[in-house]
Amino acid sequence: MIDVAGFSFNKLVIFGVGLIGGSLARALRERGDVAGARTVIGVGRSPASTARALELGVIDGTAALSDDAALSAALAGADLVLLAAPVAQTQPLLERIAPFLDPDTIVTDAGSTKSDVVAAARAARGDRSRQFVPGHPIAGRESSGVDAALPDLYVSRNVVLCALPENRPDTVERVAAMWRATGAAVHAMTPAQHDRVFASVSHLPHLLSFALVEQILNSPDAALKFSFAAGGFRDFTRIAASSPEMWRDICVANRAALLDELDGYTAVLAQLRAAVEAADGAALEAVFARSREARTEWQEQRAALTAAPDATK
Amino acid sequence: MIDVAGFSFNKLVIFGVGLIGGSLARALRERGDVAGARTVIGVGRSPASTARALELGVIDGTAALSDDAALSAALAGADLVLLAAPVAQTQPLLERIAPFLDPDTIVTDAGSTKSDVVAAARAARGDRSRQFVPGHPIAGRESSGVDAALPDLYVSRNVVLCALPENRPDTVERVAAMWRATGAAVHAMTPAQHDRVFASVSHLPHLLSFALVEQILNSPDAALKFSFAAGGFRDFTRIAASSPEMWRDICVANRAALLDELDGYTAVLAQLRAAVEAADGAALEAVFARSREARTEWQEQRAALTAAPDATK
Numbered sequence: 001m002i003d004v005a006g007f008s009f010n011k012l013v014i015f016g017v018g019l020i021g022g023s024l025a026r027a028l029r030e031r032g033d034v035a036g037a038r039t040v041i042g043v044g045r046s047p048a049s050t051a052r053a054l055e056l057g058v059i060d061g062t063a064a065l066s067d068d069a070a071l072s073a074a075l076a077g078a079d080l081v082l083l084a085a086p087v088a089q090t091q092p093l094l095e096r097i098a099p100f101l102d103p104d105t106i107v108t109d110a111g112s113t114k115s116d117v118v119a120a121a122r123a124a125r126g127d128r129s130r131q132f133v134p135g136h137p138i139a140g141r142e143s144s145g146v147d148a149a150l151p152d153l154y155v156s157r158n159v160v161l162c163a164l165p166e167n168r169p170d171t172v173e174r175v176a177a178m179w180r181a182t183g184a185a186v187h188a189m190t191p192a193q194h195d196r197v198f199a200s201v202s203h204l205p206h207l208l209s210f211a212l213v214e215q216i217l218n219s220p221d222a223a224l225k226f227s228f229a230a231g232g233f234r235d236f237t238r239i240a241a242s243s244p245e246m247w248r249d250i251c252v253a254n255r256a257a258l259l260d261e262l263d264g265y266t267a268v269l270a271q272l273r274a275a276v277e278a279a280d281g282a283a284l285e286a287v288f289a290r291s292r293e294a295r296t297e298w299q300e301q302r303a304a305l306t307a308a309p310d311a312t313k
Numbered sequence: 314m315i316d317v318a319g320f321s322f323n324k325l326v327i328f329g330v331g332l333i334g335g336s337l338a339r340a341l342r343e344r345g346d347v348a349g350a351r352t353v354i355g356v357g358r359s360p361a362s363t364a365r366a367l368e369l370g371v372i373d374g375t376a377a378l379s380d381d382a383a384l385s386a387a388l389a390g391a392d393l394v395l396l397a398a399p400v401a402q403t404q405p406l407l408e409r410i411a412p413f414l415d416p417d418t419i420v421t422d423a424g425s426t427k428s429d430v431v432a433a434a435r436a437a438r439g440d441r442s443r444q445f446v447p448g449h450p451i452a453g454r455e456s457s458g459v460d461a462a463l464p465d466l467y468v469s470r471n472v473v474l475c476a477l478p479e480n481r482p483d484t485v486e487r488v489a490a491m492w493r494a495t496g497a498a499v500h501a502m503t504p505a506q507h508d509r510v511f512a513s514v515s516h517l518p519h520l521l522s523f524a525l526v527e528q529i530l531n532s533p534d535a536a537l538k539f540s541f542a543a544g545g546f547r548d549f550t551r552i553a554a555s556s557p558e559m560w561r562d563i564c565v566a567n568r569a570a571l572l573d574e575l576d577g578y579t580a581v582l583a584q585l586r587a588a589v590e591a592a593d594g595a596a597l598e599a600v601f602a603r604s605r606e607a608r609t610e611w612q613e614q615r616a617a618l619t620a621a622p623d624a625t626k
Binding site for chain 1: 401451452453471473500506510511513514517518520522524525526527528529530531532534538539541542543544545546547548550551552554555556557561562564565568571572574575577579581585588592597598600602603604605607608609612615
């Protein structure tokens with residue numbers, strides 16, 4: 001048994017041992033400040049992924065989701081369950097595991113959207129939703145799968161917890177302590193606030209990046225265009241190599257906030273289009289200069305935070 | 314005097330000694346395969362930049378654009394003149410230097426747009442446009458200025474030459490030989506083809522990236538959004554830190570092709586918007602999966618080219 005900031009974690013069960021779930025397991029097992037024996041059980045849709053996680057030593061055991069007895073054994077006595085699967089699976093997963101959960105087991109998730117996850121938790125768990133703490137570690141990468149998992153993935157990264165009114169404070173604090181033990185900085189937001197922020201800085205850019213590659217693919221000279229695409233294209237479209245399934249789920253789950261942001265963006269594009277058509281260099285330069293300044297300032301602040309990890313705590 | 318693939322370059326005059334012009338000078342002076350004595354004169358708008366280029370040893374001398382005698386001395390006997398200034402300055406620069414150019418001096422440019430540059434060359438030089446070879450080295454970085462110049466910037470990069478019907482083949486070949494000496498692969502396109510390709514893979518992504526930062530800036534919770542922006546935002550908006558003046562000029566100069574691409578993009582976004590609104594996960598996933606596959610293939614092909622530089626020649 002290991003203490004993390006006064007909370008003990010004996011047994012952790014992770015649904016979806018990929019980049020996010022695997023990195024949490026590795027962080028809790030391998031980082032110096034929290035290292036030690038504990039049991040981590042991985043449950044996944046793909047037997048090959050959980051087998052690989054076992055092979056890598058990321059988890060100690062697995063259970064098949066379809067096997068009642070194995071699932072029951074896996075969940076018995078679990079301190080914490082992490083759902084790290086595409087967000088559309090939150091409700092079915094919660095419904096599937098509900099009969100096997102101990103009353104004291106805390107469940108949290110790592111989904112990129114939160115309003116839908118809260119609705120799923122309440123639908124699936126009723127008044128047991130007080131044991132469910134919605135969370136979102138901000139640590140996406142275009143690579144995925146347990147082979148991409150890193151013990152240091154969460155160092156100096158942000159984790160947002162959207163505590164529910166029905167959560168007890170020590171329940172929330174326990175999940176927060178776990179994330180802090182990985183090196184992350186934990187922040188509180190409401191689900192609506194979370195969904196609006198991430199629609200803007202994450203979900204919309206992903207949609208825009210996928211859209212650019214789609215547009216080039218649809219053009220008659222796609223091969224020529226790709227062959228001359230360079231560094232700007234590379235960075236702009238890095239996120240277009242992200243998981244189609246995960247981003248499908250996010251776009252659907254967070255569609256209200258995403259549509260708001262997309263409509264705002266389309267309005268900005270319409271203004272820029274008018275300036276381009278009118279050859280209004282001054283209007284274009286004003287927007288570009290403002291954007292450049294903000295982007296440069298953002299980069300500098302981010303670099304300062306990374307250089308001084310204490311500042312992010 | 315140094316031979317580059319059978320062509321001798323005694324004197325090179327560069328207008329705009331920043332990243333692009335400075336890297337060409339450094340490549341021709343410092344790379345093993347073409348190293349040796351030669352004279353490079355830099356002319357810039359800012360005395361501080363040319364002074365810095367002199368201090369760094371990137372150029373041997375400077376001339377003020379406004380000084381007839383100095384400009385005449387700088388251009389006398391020049392084998393080659395490179396214009397590496399924002400594209401809107403092409404015509405005024407060509408008009409300014411025309412009286413001082415030797416008949417045999419070849420002029421080329423490094424502008425990101427080509428149809429407008431061709432029109433500028435013909436307007437400024439009349440039938441002397443046969444000495445002007447439009448070019449575009451594909452080597453942008455978000456950093457700029459002569460301090461960012463690198464001797465290896467062009468290694469395995471592409472350079473597009475849009476030869477004019479009035480150019481003599483050996484005139485074009487001489488410019489091509491110069492770029493090959495920097496390690497670049499030289500390709501031929503028509504100006505219209507060039508402008509369409511780069512509107513798609515470069516100019517549009519820049520506009521889209523600036524637009525995202527502008528949209529966030531305009532929102533009431535901009536500070537919160539920026540503070541949770543992470544890796545996806547970082548890469549998507551890296552090019553929003555590019556030079557506002559340069560991108561203003563590019564957007565205006567290439568506005569016909571850029572508007573075509575922007576309209577095509579807006580149509581793709583409208584389709585995706587409809588799919589998001591209808592919660593049509595299958596339609597979204599189909600687009601995302603196609604984009605991911607194309608982006609991944611592009612990355613692999615690019616990595617293969619970089620690993621085998623001979624393949625790019």
